[in-house]
Amino acid sequence: MTFAATRPGAAPVPPGGAPNGTPGGRPSRALTAVYAAGAVTALGTQMTMLALPWLVLETTGSATRAGLVFAAQVLPMALLGFVGGEVIQRLGARRTMVVSDLARAPVVALVPLLQTLGALSLAALVVIVAALGALAVPYHAAQRVLAMELLSPHARSLARANSALEGVQHGSAFAGPALAGALIPLMGTTSVIWLDAATFAFSGLLLLRFVPAGAGGAKGSAAGPRGLWAGVRHLCGDWFLSRAMLSTVVFGLMLRTLMITMPVLAFVRFEGDARVGGLLIAVLGAGGLVGSMAAYALAARVAPVRLACTALVCVALPLWTLLVPVPAGVLVVAVGLSSAAAPLANAPLMGLLTARLPDGFGPKVLQAVVTISTLAGPLGFLAAGAVLDRAGVEATLWGVAALATFGSGNLILALRRLQATGNPG
Numbered sequence: 001m002t003f004a005a006t007r008p009g010a011a012p013v014p015p016g017g018a019p020n021g022t023p024g025g026r027p028s029r030a031l032t033a034v035y036a037a038g039a040v041t042a043l044g045t046q047m048t049m050l051a052l053p054w055l056v057l058e059t060t061g062s063a064t065r066a067g068l069v070f071a072a073q074v075l076p077m078a079l080l081g082f083v084g085g086e087v088i089q090r091l092g093a094r095r096t097m098v099v100s101d102l103a104r105a106p107v108v109a110l111v112p113l114l115q116t117l118g119a120l121s122l123a124a125l126v127v128i129v130a131a132l133g134a135l136a137v138p139y140h141a142a143q144r145v146l147a148m149e150l151l152s153p154h155a156r157s158l159a160r161a162n163s164a165l166e167g168v169q170h171g172s173a174f175a176g177p178a179l180a181g182a183l184i185p186l187m188g189t190t191s192v193i194w195l196d197a198a199t200f201a202f203s204g205l206l207l208l209r210f211v212p213a214g215a216g217g218a219k220g221s222a223a224g225p226r227g228l229w230a231g232v233r234h235l236c237g238d239w240f241l242s243r244a245m246l247s248t249v250v251f252g253l254m255l256r257t258l259m260i261t262m263p264v265l266a267f268v269r270f271e272g273d274a275r276v277g278g279l280l281i282a283v284l285g286a287g288g289l290v291g292s293m294a295a296y297a298l299a300a301r302v303a304p305v306r307l308a309c310t311a312l313v314c315v316a317l318p319l320w321t322l323l324v325p326v327p328a329g330v331l332v333v334a335v336g337l338s339s340a341a342a343p344l345a346n347a348p349l350m351g352l353l354t355a356r357l358p359d360g361f362g363p364k365v366l367q368a369v370v371t372i373s374t375l376a377g378p379l380g381f382l383a384a385g386a387v388l389d390r391a392g393v394e395a396t397l398w399g400v401a402a403l404a405t406f407g408s409g410n411l412i413l414a415l416r417r418l419q420a421t422g423n424p425g
Contacts, residue, residue, distance in 0.1 A: 033207060037203040040206070041101055042171075042172030043176050044199030046172050048108060053066040054180075069125060075130070075133060076133035076136075080134055086364075087138045093146035097139060097143065101207070102204035102205075107135065108132065109194065111128055111190075112190035146211070166292045167292030238356070239414075240356065240414055243410060247410050251407045254407065256384060257400050258319075262280035262281050263280075264393055269325070280331065280335055283335050285339075286336065287335070290340045291344050295344045295346075295347040299348060308348040311344035312412055314337060315342055316407070318333075319338050320401045345411075
């Protein structure tokens with residue numbers, strides 16, 4: 001296989017180093033800034049996800065109101081997700097990220113400011129939180145579009161970039177709530193929210209300073225597809241991308257079902273031992289972080305199709321262990337191995353997907369991928385709750401293992417066919 005084709009707008013060779021698009025090349029200063037800005041923004045977002053509902057609990061004591069605030073933050077992705085592609089196409093990826101960061105900083109700051117003034121009502125907080133969610137809609141797809149434009153379209157380099165971005169998300173999801181939880185007793189909730197606002201401002205300024213103004217511009221997307229559903233149409237019209245998205249939806253349903261089933265499994269099979277439930281949930285996040293770091297190291301050394309196929313087997317196979325009455329430690333290892341294998345599969349898959357896109361199609365298609373993946377989450381939680389109530393834990397675990405096996409098998413067959421065509425990029 002070869003992924004060495006070039007396209008207009010590919011990144012030049014950085015001074016004193018290999019091209020950004022080669023597997024062995026070091027990230028340029030601009031690409032490093034994209035990674036760092038993504039990490040800081042993700043950390044702020046995850047801290048906010050805890051701090052804002054916590055503020056509601058402190059001031060009202062109402063779990064219902066806290067849940068409303070949480071829902072208002074994530075709902076815009078479901079309602080506005082496909083609009084994000086239009087935003088990236090019009091503004092460009094770099095400007096989209098900068099605007100999103102610099103706009104979210106004062107919006108977040110409104111919360112502690114109004115709280116200090118005694119003017120923060122629940123309605124005002126919901127509006128502020130919804131605005132935060134709306135401003136975040138195009139951010140993740142813009143990250144990937146910008147990284148793609150800073151690299152040449154070599155699938156191994158793109159896989160490495162995607163593994164870095166995914167590692168940022170896993171690490172922030174692990175560290176953000178923990179950091180917020182540690183700082184709230186020390187600083188107070190409003191001080192933590194001020195800190196959240198500072199992370200967004202810092203990220204936007206970092207991009208302005210280190211990413212050239214011409215990078216990720218809207219000009220490169222001018223030839224892209226038009227219309228709100230253009231990305232979805234392209235996904236459906238490409239046999240490989242459509243197969244990949246089918247598995248993405250299946251994995252989204254499987255993962256959310258697994259997450260909600262773990263505490264129930266611990267309660268039923270291990271006599272209500274909360275420590276087992278906590279370990280099973282924690283290892284999902286820890287495994288994802290370890291897998292992302294491993295993917296970054298392996299993406300430049302292992303052929304994308306081989307890496308993805310091997311990892312997909314490791315995603316599905318350990319989950320069949322959940323059906324067997326084994327000790328808790330075995331279950332923790334099995335869940336952790338499956339969780340770690342997911343980023344190892346996702347990084348080369350995203351690299352292959354990105355390398356396959358025609359010029360100008362990145363914003364719409366990548367935003368469609370992010371939106372569809374996000375929408376699978378709430379559906380998975382709803383389906384899991386219904387299945388657990390009606391069929392029980394064992395039947396739900398059969399469903400988890402079967403979904404993982406179907407999703408992996410579907411993708412492995414598609415990757416083998418892609419490899420057989422001799423033109424996987």
